[in-house]
Amino acid sequence: xxxxxxxxxxxxAQAALVAAMAMAFAVSSIALPAGHWAERxxxxxxxxxxxxxxxxxxxxxxxxxPQRHRVTARERDMLYRIVWAEARGEDDLGQIMVVNVIxxxxxDHRFPNCVESVIFAPGQFTPVTNGQFARATPNDRIRAxxxxxxxxEDFARGATFFRMIRGSAGSWHQNNLHHIFDHGTHRxxxxx
Numbered sequence: 622x623x624x625x626x627x628x629x630x631x632x633x634a635q636a637a638l639v640a641a642m643a644m645a646f647a648v649s650s651i652a653l654p655a656g657h658w659a660e661r662x663x664x665x666x667x668x669x670x671x672x673x674x675x676x677x678x679x680x681x682x683x684x685x686x687p688q689r690h691r692v693t694a695r696e697r698d699m700l701y702r703i704v705w706a707e708a709r710g711e712d713d714l715g716q717i718m719v720v721n722v723i724x725x726x727x728x729d730h731r732f733p734n735c736v737e738s739v740i741f742a743p744g745q746f747t748p749v750t751n752g753q754f755a756r757a758t759p760n761d762r763i764r765a766x767x768x769x770x771x772x773x774e775d776f777a778r779g780a781t782f783f784r785m786i787r788g789s790a791g792s793w794h795q796n797n798l799h800h801i802f803d804h805g806t807h808r809x810x811x812x813x
Contacts, residue, residue, distance in 0.1 A: 689773045691771075692771060696735075696737060697767065699736055699737060700723070700767045701757070701763055701767055702759060703748065703754060704767055705757040705758065705759045705760075706753040706754045706757050707719050707783075709760075710806070711804075711806065713762070713769075714776050715804055716762075716766040716767075717767075717774055717776055718804060718807070719783070720766075720767055721776060721780070722781060722783055722809070723739050724775075725777060726781050729781055778801050778809070779801070780801050780810060780811050781810070782798055783808065783810065785807060786803055786808045787806070794808070794810050797813075799811050799813045
């Protein structure tokens with residue numbers, strides 16, 4: 622096969638992928654809650670068989686940016702505290718994803734519809750009951766990562782639950798939810 626033919630095939634495959642991605646986004650953004658379509662694009666990429674990074678403008682690690690979130694000063698402090706309590710040892714993405722999960726819950730009719738109610742829902746965030754939330758001392762990195770999440774950076778792929786990977790085998794999460802991905806020391810889930 623000549624180089625010209627190979628280039629033409631690549632060009633056709635890339636054009637087909639772009640069209641398929643646009644269609645997948647349009648369909649799933651209507652049918653699914655915010656964030657869910659993001660995990661389908663890498664699967665779509667793989668099913669078409671396009672070589673990773675063949676399309677220079679598409680990076681699956683980039684954040685899906687659905688909207689900016691407005692919060693009160695009190696809610697912002699709660700977000701700082703819960704991120705400190707749940708993810709102070711995680712990287713920036715791991716900290717941002719804690720906030721993403723909270724906003725994914727707010728958007729889901731099965732959960733309360735405000736930051737405070739989500740964080741203080743009975744049995745949902747262990748640091749609230751074990752005292753870590755009250756003792757939290759957030760640092761500048763946590764504040765910056767909470768702000769990034771509030772500005773709309775979303776890496777959680779629609780997750781509404783997370784837990785430590787250690788001890789998750791046989792857990793309620795593992796048995797009752799759909800496992801989406803692992804990041805750092807956390808395993809992320811959503812309803813089936």
